[in-house]
Amino acid sequence: MKHETETQPDLQTLRSLPAVDKVLAQVGQLELPRQAVVAVIRRELEALRGADAIPEADEIVARIQSSLHALWQKRIRPVINATGVLIHTNLGRSPLGEHALAAMAEVASQYGNLEYDMSTGQRGGRAAYLEHNLALLCGAEAATVVNNNAAALVLVLRHLCQEERREVVISRGELVQIGGGFRIPEILEVSGATLREVGTTNNTSCEDYRQAISSATALVLKVHRSNFFMGGFVQSPTTTELATMAHQQQVLLVEDLGSGAVVPTELLHSSLEHEPTPAESLKQGVDLVTFSGDKLLGGPQAGILVGKKTLVAALKGEPMFRALRCDKLILVALQTIVDDYLHGSRQELSDSMRDLHDSSQGQDAGCSLPLHAMMSVTIEQLHLRAEKLVAALADQPWQLEILEGESRIGGGSLPRSVLPSVIVALRPEQKDLATLTTRLRDAAHPVIGYIHADRFCLNLRTVLPTQDEDLIAALRAVGSGQ
């Protein structure tokens, strides 16, 4: 109540300013909660109190409008990803498919058996079904899930680095940074581990690892170079050699696989390299593998741990596991996606991919994961959509071109793979490109593209086919506003 009365005078002052109605009209349109509006107005007025000269009323209103708009722009909402980067971390990585969404909506709006054993009517394990099928999918003895891959790694390190055994032996060629804020050495540090670097950037041998192992060694860590590649004179032991050596020395081998494809990526598109799968790593002798749920798996944000049964059970017993566990919505989305993978065997997958390339049905055939659909859509299909887009925009004040270009996987995955793509390029007749880019970000359904060679580019591989109409609407709205 006190808060309420305190806010009144500020609003009152503002009401007396000539253009305040304009601000309030704008506010109504943005649907910002009144409390948030009042907070912004108060902050702007507070800032004025310290100023030497008080600006004109119109100027004050303009500032408030711009602050309100900036706040409004920060809320999370759908965008059209026309960047051509499939797993775009800034744009939320993998979009989820209809199966997962339907399952999430159902479980979100009702009660569910999250920790309830349906056969006994007693308290039960969380995500037991998911863990069972995830293990099957990865050819693992056991599996579990936490918040993200960084959390999975912290949990593993916390558990295995204890007392006198804290050293993590890792190659200097694998002390990687993934995107913003994830650096292997820093993750080790916060987990209470001591880094024991071996080898050189480009050359690490099994002998380097062997010599570093002592009674202080907690584990050997292998980190997949998921977002970069090295060429030239590069040597490192195979996973099998590393596992054999580690086991001879009686230490565990853990692998951070990063992207975590569970199907052969080369089957999704002939231009894709093979991404190592968790099943392959486990077969080669790795004791525990961690990977992300929202990279090549095409699921929600999660960190997946697969490997030895005793190890997974011990990790689940860690107090920290409780702090890193996933929400039921994430669990049910993953459960649906894992089952979809299990339903489509490897053979069926390659068949459906072939059908997809032959079919005239478009890119939805046989693909329940939007990520896979985007990877396997053909250039011909993209050209058809580009032509429709250009036809729908013919009366707009732009020069339009259809170009062939490239698309990338992104999200720290398959850095060497480039997929061919089709680009609709816009050259505005009057406004500059920067204004066009900003206007499109401001659209009701924001469009995120990029500027290249004096053109605004829309890379169609990452635009979901269901968004084509919205894309046209956003472009037309911005075009007619010029």
Ligand SMILES: *Cc1c(COP(=O)(O)O)cnc(C)c1O
């Ligand atoms: C992406 C990545 C991570 C971080 O995974 P998050 O799920 O984003 O926490 C860790 N290690 C590697 C090798 C990665 O590629």
